[in-house]
Amino acid sequence: MIVIKISFKLNGKWVETDVEPHKRALDFLRDDMEMTSVKEGCSEGECGACTIIVNGRNVHSCLMLAVELDGKDVWTLEGIVESGETYIPEAYADVGAVQCGFCTPGFIVSTKVLLDENPDPNEEDIKKGLEGNICRCTGYAKIIEAVKEAARRKRGDAS
Amino acid sequence: MRFDYVAPATVEELSKYKKDGGRLFSGGTDLFVKIKAGALKPSLVVDTKKIETPKIECEEELKIYMNTTYTDVLKSECARKFDLLLKILIEVGSPQIRNRGTPVGNIGNASPAGDFLLSTYIHDGTVVVAPSMREIPISEFVKGPGKIDLSDEEFIYAVSLKSLDGYRTYYEKVGRRNAMVISIASIAVAIKMQGNVIEDARIAYGSVGPTIVRFKDLEEKLIGERPKRELFESIAKEYSDRVKPISDVRASAEYRKKLVENLLMKAYLNMNL
Numbered sequence: 001m002i003v004i005k006i007s008f009k010l011n012g013k014w015v016e017t018d019v020e021p022h023k024r025a026l027d028f029l030r031d032d033m034e035m036t037s038v039k040e041g042c043s044e045g046e047c048g049a050c051t052i053i054v055n056g057r058n059v060h061s062c063l064m065l066a067v068e069l070d071g072k073d074v075w076t077l078e079g080i081v082e083s084g085e086t087y088i089p090e091a092y093a094d095v096g097a098v099q100c101g102f103c104t105p106g107f108i109v110s111t112k113v114l115l116d117e118n119p120d121p122n123e124e125d126i127k128k129g130l131e132g133n134i135c136r137c138t139g140y141a142k143i144i145e146a147v148k149e150a151a152r153r154k155r156g157d158a159s
Numbered sequence: 160m161r162f163d164y165v166a167p168a169t170v171e172e173l174s175k176y177k178k179d180g181g182r183l184f185s186g187g188t189d190l191f192v193k194i195k196a197g198a199l200k201p202s203l204v205v206d207t208k209k210i211e212t213p214k215i216e217c218e219e220e221l222k223i224y225m226n227t228t229y230t231d232v233l234k235s236e237c238a239r240k241f242d243l244l245l246k247i248l249i250e251v252g253s254p255q256i257r258n259r260g261t262p263v264g265n266i267g268n269a270s271p272a273g274d275f276l277l278s279t280y281i282h283d284g285t286v287v288v289a290p291s292m293r294e295i296p297i298s299e300f301v302k303g304p305g306k307i308d309l310s311d312e313e314f315i316y317a318v319s320l321k322s323l324d325g326y327r328t329y330y331e332k333v334g335r336r337n338a339m340v341i342s343i344a345s346i347a348v349a350i351k352m353q354g355n356v357i358e359d360a361r362i363a364y365g366s367v368g369p370t371i372v373r374f375k376d377l378e379e380k381l382i383g384e385r386p387k388r389e390l391f392e393s394i395a396k397e398y399s400d401r402v403k404p405i406s407d408v409r410a411s412a413e414y415r416k417k418l419v420e421n422l423l424m425k426a427y428l429n430m431n432l
Contacts, residue, residue, distance in 0.1 A: 002163065021164035021204075024191075044192045046339055048255060057230065057258040063191045064259070067164050068206065110254065131338035132253025 006070040010035075011079025019066040026050045028066035029076060037077035037105035041134075048133035051106040052076050058113040058132070077105040080112055087153040088112055088146075097146035099137035107133045111147050115154055121147065160194055166206035170316075173210060174290045178312040181205035185226045186259035188252070189268050212317070220319045221282075229257035229275075243328040243347065244320065247278045250330075253338050263315050266297070269307050272342050272366040274332065276301070280363040280371040281347040282320035289316035303369045326351045326359070329426035333418055335409070342366045343410040346422040350386070350432060357381045357432075362423065367404040367415050374401060386432035395423040 003018035010033060019028055026043075029035040029052065041049030043062045050061040053075040081089060088108050091097075098104050107130060114121060114129035121129060126147045135143060165181070167173045177183060182201035184190040185208055193199040212224040217237035221244070229248050232238050238245065251257055251274050265275035266286060276297075278284075284297040288309065297318075300308050309315070326349040334340030345365035351358045360381040364372045377397055384390055404415035 004164065020161075022160060022162045043195050045188055045252075045256060048253070051255055058255055059259050060188075060255045062195075063187045065164060065187070065191075065204075065206075067166075068187075068208075113254070128249075129254060132255040 004067050004070075006067055008069045008071060009073045011075055012083060021065070021067060023066045024062055025052070025064040025066050025069055026061040028069075029061060029074075032066075035076040035078055039102055039105060041102070041106075046134065047103070048106045048110065049103055051109045051133065053109055053113060056113070056116070058110050060132075075109070075112075077108055080108065085112070088115070088150045091150035091153060092143075092146040095142055095146045095149050097138060097142040103133060103135045103137075107135065107143060111150060114147070115151055119155055120151060160200065162194075162201050163203045164206065165203065166209045168209045168211070170210065170290050173205060173207060173314065174312045176203065176205045177314055179203070183207055183267070183314055185261045185264055186228060186256075188256050188260040189264060207314070220285075220321050222287075222317055222319045223262050224317045225263045225315060226261060227263070228259060228261055230254075232262065233257065240322070240324065241282075241320065243281065243323055243326075243330060243349065244278050246328075246330045247274055247347065250274065250332055250337075256339070263318060266300075266318060267307065267315055269301050269303075269305050269370065271304055271368060271370050272345075273371070274342070274345065274365070277345055277347050277363055277365040277371050279318060279320060280373055281349055281361050282323060283361075284321070285319045286315055287317040287319065288313050292316065294319075298373070301370045323349050326361075327430050327432065329430050331422060331425065332365075333422070341409065344404075344415050344418040344422065346419075346426060348423070348426040348430070350381075350430060352386070352432060355385055357384055357386055362398070364398070364402065364419060364422075366409075367402045367419055372402055374398065377401075386427070388427070391424060391427040395420045395427075398423060 005018055007016040029038045039049035041047035045060045045063045051058050052061045054072050088111050110130050110133050126144050181203040183205045208226050214227045214231050215235045216222040221241050229251050233248055262275040265273045279297045285294050286300045287294055329348040332342045332345040334342050344367050347363045349361045360378045399416045399420035402419050404412045406412045
């Protein structure tokens with residue numbers, strides 16, 4: 001079996017490992033790195049359940065190969081929580097923006113990228129920032145509320 | 160699905176891998192969807208991202224290189240005055256798609272619904288083809304749905320767009336929802352006024368023919384005229400009569416023909432000519 005050596009930063013720690021050339025970043029992160037927050041939904045870049053952060057931008061891990069992670073700074077929900085940035089998942093939980101929860105990791109990852117770029121997004125900014133993530137339970141109203149609440153907590157405003 | 164992977168660093172190597180049957184990708188937002196669906200079964204995929212180029216250059220024209228993503232263009236200072244282009248790009252896919260997908264890849268895909276492809280037609284774009292670096296106008300480069308003028312060893316290196324400085328512009332994409340939509344029909348209009356007459360007019364439609372549609376003779380009918388509603392009504396009717404859309408899962412041909420007419424009138428009424 002042909003393998004390719006890659007070395008990349010996963011949630012702040014350098015990892016060096018061999019990957020098969022055809023393996024998707026999604027399968028590699030879930031199965032080999034045990035980052036099970038990375039969900040497989042549609043597998044074609046529509047639903048956003050597999051969203052991860054690569055070099056500061058949110059991308060679909062289902063449309064990316066594991067070998068492409070070489071040299072990159074990669075973050076999943078696990079790392080966001082471990083590094084103490086819990087205000088987004090907490091805001092989602094507190095306002096009731098989680099129902100079945102399958103889409104939630106992807107939403108939180110996209111929310112982090114949105115808030116890192118824009119600490120005070122209006123409703124349109126939030127819709128635009130999260131347009132690549134689909135939720136089939138909530139109807140989005142609570143999610144939008146959660147992002148506004150997370151933004152307030154990130155800025156340190158009293159809520 | 161198993162395949163091999165290479166990421167060559169030179170134009171020559173990339174060209175050789177393509178000639179040997181490798182499938183090129185940069186963002187993978189089209190290729191990996193096609194592989195997943197079983198529409199393509201490559202034995203080798205060729206990652207183009209190790210080819211070093213500038214991202215964007217803007218002098219007289221805006222030049223976007225291979226591997227430059229939609230987000231790169233949207234964040235670029237120098238693309239600011241290409242406001243029609245930015246309006247089109249912000250509607251592409253979703254943040255995740257814009258962060259990986261590339262304008263050059265959109266040309267390579269040559270879908271009549273290609274959003275960036277529409278912008279290359281309205282901006283009189285030119286494609287730069289490697290390894291020879293020959294330049295070819297976009298309207299000659301695209302031959303039909305998914306068909307482009309490339310030989311086995313060639314690939315798209317960059318695309319140049321001419322400025323629409325001084326033009327009033329309009330863009331609209333009609334689809335079932337906002338995000339992640341493949342258009343039912345789309346329109347881009349650019350009109351330059353001199354006093355109260357039209358000095359130049361460009362009208363491009365997406366998803367209503369085998370490729371992006373521009374009819375030069377109909378555009379010329381507007382030039383030198385005052386922008387009267389009756390004039391636009393008659394031209395809009397001519398576009399509607401002349402386009403040959405297909406019926407597909409997204410909409411019927413008849414519906415698209417009606418959209419062609421209505422979208423031009425909507426553009427006219429919104430442009431305050």
